[in-house]
Amino acid sequence: VRAPRPADFARPTVEVARLLLGGVLEHAGAAGTVAGRIVEVEAYLARDDEASHSARGPTRRNTSMFGPPGHAYVYLCYGLHVCFNVVTAPRGTGEAVLVRALEIVEGEDLARARRRTRRRANLANGPGKLCAALDIALAADGSDLSGGALRLHLPRAPLEPAQIEAGPRVGITRSVDLPLRFRERV
DNA sequence: TGGCAGATTTTA
């Protein structure tokens, strides 16, 4: 994997979403570092996407979604779960990629301590679960993912299209038919 | 100002 470059975000959000697959999200904290390979993402767009938080313009919560690309958009879902996104389109646009699932590749013991589950596969196979495993908090909202404690790494070579499965997004009720969910095929 | 739906997860 490699560090992200500005050019990585100078392309449509759907392409960035596909590029994130096979990348690594890493959080270095006081207790240690936990990192996971990105295996499932969803794109949220600014136009013709009623499921996107940006669909009705900027609010206090989604401010960072309209911020610079390559930064984090972290929000609270259903009042208790933290969800992590990578902001994608240029400043002011309002697009992001939700990271839905990781496969833990570093710091598994620490991840297990933070997550009450026996099965390795369940450590980070959901947007709220992965934030718990990596200890991503709302304080990370708006942070630059190329430099601080929370880092994004992109694959040196993007996944082949045949390795990516596209389909409808999960847990939404509007714009349900858009194929904006991408998963690494097993 | 109040009610409700929501990019979820866990337990019964």
Place this chain on the structure above:
DNA sequence: AAAATCTGCCAA
């Protein structure tokens, strides 16, 4: 199937 319980939107 339901609870936990924050944020934003829309109706009074």
